[in-house]
Amino acid sequence: MRRDLAAWGERAVDGARLLARSALDTNPVPDWDHVTKVDPEGAKKLPLLYPLWLAETDAISVGGSSDVTPANTAAAFDLLAPLSTPVCHEPSGADHVTEQSQDAADLLLIPEVLNGDSEALVGTLGLAIESVREELAPELIRRTASWLPARLADWLAGVATSLLLSEAAFEAYIVQNPDSAAARESGVTAADRLDATDAKRRAMAADRHLESEIVYLEYSGTFGGDEAVEILERMDGALVRSRVWYGGGLADAADVRAVREAGADTVVVGDAFHRVAEREADLLERATTELAADASSERVREWVAERVDADGPGPRFLSTVPGVDDPVALAREYTGTTVRAWLELRARAERAREEGTSPTVDVQDTTLRAALAPVVDDPDGLAATIARAALSGPVTGTADGSRQSEQLSASLVDAGASH
Numbered sequence: 001m002r003r004d005l006a007a008w009g010e011r012a013v014d015g016a017r018l019l020a021r022s023a024l025d026t027n028p029v030p031d032w033d034h035v036t037k038v039d040p041e042g043a044k045k046l047p048l049l050y051p052l053w054l055a056e057t058d059a060i061s062v063g064g065s066s067d068v069t070p071a072n073t074a075a076a077f078d079l080l081a082p083l084s085t086p087v088c089h090e091p092s093g094a095d096h097v098t099e100q101s102q103d104a105a106d107l108l109l110i111p112e113v114l115n116g117d118s119e120a121l122v123g124t125l126g127l128a129i130e131s132v133r134e135e136l137a138p139e140l141i142r143r144t145a146s147w148l149p150a151r152l153a154d155w156l157a158g159v160a161t162s163l164l165l166s167e168a169a170f171e172a173y174i175v176q177n178p179d180s181a182a183a184r185e186s187g188v189t190a191a192d193r194l195d196a197t198d199a200k201r202r203a204m205a206a207d208r209h210l211e212s213e214i215v216y217l218e219y220s221g222t223f224g225g226d227e228a229v230e231i232l233e234r235m236d237g238a239l240v241r242s243r244v245w246y247g248g249g250l251a252d253a254a255d256v257r258a259v260r261e262a263g264a265d266t267v268v269v270g271d272a273f274h275r276v277a278e279r280e281a282d283l284l285e286r287a288t289t290e291l292a293a294d295a296s297s298e299r300v301r302e303w304v305a306e307r308v309d310a311d312g313p314g315p316r317f318l319s320t321v322p323g324v325d326d327p328v329a330l331a332r333e334y335t336g337t338t339v340r341a342w343l344e345l346r347a348r349a350e351r352a353r354e355e356g357t358s359p360t361v362d363v364q365d366t367t368l369r370a371a372l373a374p375v376v377d378d379p380d381g382l383a384a385t386i387a388r389a390a391l392s393g394p395v396t397g398t399a400d401g402s403r404q405s406e407q408l409s410a411s412l413v414d415a416g417a418s419h
């Protein structure tokens, strides 16, 4: 009798859970419109005033499929964790998840590839779970409660592992560009590309069986165009709980509109953001020779207006953000502020060198600090971090993004300050 009652109770709970799944939004991943993917590898840079550009996006995802290491992941988190925008961590290897990355990230996103090899679906995941259960979690317990008896510590490490996985969100990827690093990492070849019918079926399996919080249509590096639209339209309405994310080659408002109208809940933009930093590096170099260190705001505004037009990377990135009404005006504003902040930091670094004082630049009353104040909680701390990174410059032999300085678009080292 007692057993019958217990079984009945369990069934009732399961039934309620199923009802809630269909009737309520139980997905812990917010329904973001726009996510910016920040790749920690050294070749992909951040604009000097990245907190301004990233204040426009709904969330940041830190990750990439090549040349990502625990060290460059840590450097990226040092720069990004202080922002008010939520920061996710999307590891592509088991060793990218560390205590520091877990502390810094608001959400762990775990990729599982629906059309790749089994290594990418469960192999790397198994390895990562093993490393959390047998290394990361026991080490954490040892450090925080070394006095615990071994058996209790081991039990707690198991609980911590389950907790990490239950709080993570799983991303069921459909990888459609076989020429991308993501495809190489997940064993996806041209023959594995899916048509709309198969893509929808696998998405339904991920939604209902794997219970993946995200179904991610991935064209990494290239825009999926009509094919992506057809797949998204086919999936639309077929999924109960998973959010649908589209990423790959988004470079302007028209691309974004097309995939959103087809049913993508969230668009993910990667390269278009890193291109802002690439262009900025050239622009700052020119500003150094063409503008006086104390150029007026008006002069800088004119100079920037002549060089930033609708086809530039800044306006293009901002045009992918659904809420931004005038991407050209906003990109000019952010670029102008960046140029002024840069000229001022250079001048301060030069002065510090001439006076033989410490190479650390005082960030009080700087354009940098003032620009950060409206978008972050601790503008003093972040301004100091950015100035320190810009001043410390690259170190010979490393260009892997493992230092914050290697992740910024420009370095002030030639202004005389050394580290």
Ligand SMILES: CC(C)=CCC/C(C)=C/CC/C(C)=C/CC/C(C)=C/COP(=O)(O)OP(=O)(O)O
Pocket (backbone or CB within 6 Å): 037, 039, 063, 064, 065, 066, 091, 092, 093, 094, 097, 110, 111, 112, 113, 119, 120, 121, 124, 125, 126, 128, 129, 132, 173, 175, 180, 181, 182, 183, 185, 186, 220, 221, 270
């Ligand atoms: C469980 C824990 C603690 C960690 C998870 C570690 C795992 C499972 C990693 C899986 C890695 C995997 C299957 C990667 C496949 C490649 C992929 C889809 C990567 C995501 O794409 P991006 O890395 O954003 O692509 P780009 O570098 O091309 O921008």
Ligand SMILES: O=P(O)(O)OC[C@@H](O)CO
Pocket (backbone or CB within 6 Å): 037, 182, 218, 219, 220, 221, 222, 246, 247, 248, 249, 250, 268, 269, 270, 271, 272
């Ligand atoms: O870099 P892009 O092509 O914007 O792609 C974004 C993201 O989907 C990559 O994982």
